[in-house]
Amino acid sequence: MGNYLIRRLLQTVIVIFGVTLLTFFSLHLAGDPTLLYVSERASDAEIAETRAKLGFDKPLSRQYIDFVTNAARGDFGNSLRTRTPAFDLVMERLPATIELTLFAMFVAIVFAVPIGILAAMNRGTALDGGVMLFAMFGQSMPSFWLGIMLILIVGLRLGWLPISGHVPVLQPLFEGHFMVAFENIPGAINHLILPGVTLATFSLARNARLIRSSMLEVLSQDYITTAKAKGLRTWTVVGRHAFRNALIPFITIVGLEFGFLLSGVVVIETVFSWPGVGRLVFNSINQRDIPVVQSAVIFFSLLFVLLNLLVDLVYTTLDPRIRLS
């Protein structure tokens, strides 16, 4: 186990290095960032002066080496736009994104499990067909379109939920304002539903299909027939014998779910005006604010890799036959 962990952590370093390399050079491939920081009437001299101020006058390789060296010491540099530490900007926006992502994960998992099991237990019925139809729609609809439709119908026409905005819970919690965090919960959920459901729909549909097919496979195993033959109740067979074994592929997906949902927040946060990391990254890419993009990408890559590692470790708990080597 120890060797396995060390090997995986070393792989993580290589992955992060590759991520910085790709991000850095792809951002520079997209044109000279200096041009976004000068007036459209700026002279060549003014452009050169600004380029020097921003540090883009050095050779690209030098800039990259400086960045990696500083990043290794935990210094991701200052945002070009705000002049404040880039990593702090990411951390400031993180609570809002975590709220949205966790809510979407909650919806995508909690609803998918019973829906998938129900569909599997009622295979070939109208219920099963309905679930599959929903799953097909859920995976086919682009999230930005679904978001706008929800805004128009649920937010504007029916007036049931707020159209945009954010009420914080985690941030006051982290700052020690427990009462504020508690009082904000109803408003926070109110504001979370539309973006959360939009973000979760694809995953919910996919998870429901996955649980269904996984359950169907397990339910056809001999040991399930044996369990039934022993006279065990249906719920015991499904809950204790079938569902646990059907969870293995689902856990793999759930482990990657967080990363997948994080990639989706870029669009959702823009549509719903959610003040999270997704919007920060989107704006930073548009403004070629390279330190901020790098900080966010490295942070999320690290999170993604560690979550994958966690999933691998959970496998051994779920199925003792699995050995890590």
Add this chain to the structure above:
Amino acid sequence: MHEKLRNSLIPALLVCCFGLLMSACAAPSAPATQSAGETDAAASTASEETSDGATRVVVAQSVDLDTLEPYIISSRPGTNIYGHLFVTLYQDPGTGELLPYAAESYTENEEGNELTFKLHEGLTCHNGEPLTAEDVVYSFQRAANPENAFTGHVAGYVLDALGYVDARVESDLEATVILEQFNPLAIGLISDVWLLCKDTYEELGLEGASTQVVGSGPYQFVEWVKDDYLLLQKWNDFTLSSPFFDEIEWKVIPESSTRTAELIAGNVDIITNVPPDQHDAVNNSGKAAIEGVAGTRRIYVGFNQRDIYDDTEGGRAIKDPAVRVALQYAVDVPTICQTLLAFDCERASSMVNPPNDNPNLEPYPYDPEMAEKLLDEAGYPRGDDGVRFDIVFQAGQGRYLNDVAVVQAIAQYLTDVGVNVDLQIMDFNAEFVPALRQHDVGPLYFVGTGGSTWSGISDVADISEPQGSTNYTEWNNPEWFTRWSELSGTRDPERQRELLNEMLEIFYNDPPWLLLYFQPDFYGVSDRLDWTPRRDEVINLTNATLSQ
């Protein structure tokens, strides 16, 4: 029995979960936006009284501030907010004239390169620090200080365009701004320099100034929740004007359809950049209307005159002024405006915004027969395949209103008169802008360039040198540049007007641009609000009131 009960557990669980979510929908609604620890700081009830009886107007813009440091602010949404937070020596009310603001008046020295401003008495910053000549000097020097490395609108453009050298205190209420030489645009440019209080900003330092604002204008800063909203409150001790609204909330809503939905829902009063496809939804809502205004941004097709295009048919053809005039007749600009921009615009007759343009010049009419005739006369008859010459037409995507549709229409109009156009759509920021800066787009290219209402000279300054940074076509008409040299040093307004008219006539007859239109700007405005948008994209709410 038990089995039935258990079988119903899963659906029941589903129903419960759904019920929980729905109950959340019915939970008392918290404010749309708020900062930690201040649960009702930004309760948004657009244009209505807040819980403490204050009147509030809510504006939704597409982007947020990057920082609170005034001299890093560069975006229009940012300058809109800061225009309410800080005073300037003079101001541009958008009517075509520049008016005194913090300054009562100004005088010039003989050379015209030293401008001495006399301040109003009794001005203070929002923390009570008196605003004096020392603060004016400090503001200019702070913006220009290379150690501060500011790249915003004031430091990155205004001071350079001004030819700023230094500033000095003459007396408690008199400050002099020193320029390299006389600049006919000086007062207009100075109208963009926000005035800061020296002691306050020295105490704040650069780091403090990026997180706090102590302004000098009609509104004071209350709070900023990044990517969410910024709240301003009327400063009652402001002596130069008295705005109607007690509070202004500047919301950040990046997606245009979300802004529109919030306007129709009554949560905001003004939204910016409403796309034409959403106009009907707003106008039919019964709660708001679209206000369209011909902006100051000049949209045109440039005829790149550089020699690098001489090895192409089109590049050679557009070096002939007769061809460039002929192509003016080929494009139906009013139809483009009506069908693609949802606006009845008048075609531009020059590069200068009305009312500072030459009134004697009529916009070129749409007359394809005339275009064909002139092209024949210029020596470019149609060939056997109906083509007169091939030309590359480059445009960036997503920067200007319906830009791709507009350039496709222009390409078709040109094709109709026998010009075989190879239309190349590029990524605006990554490809088009870098090439434009190098004057490497074209030979035909589509672009828009900002203009002003307060001076025609400001608009023609785009073409101040044959290889100047904003003379993207590198058009080099000696008669134009002779007059420009005189104009930029002339202090007599009548002579300035004469020279400007002559220059615009030269431009008209030897056009480096295929003249199109001034880009319309569309605002969604709540019926509850009495506010008129300006042509220059500036949102000034000091004169906004509630509708009667």
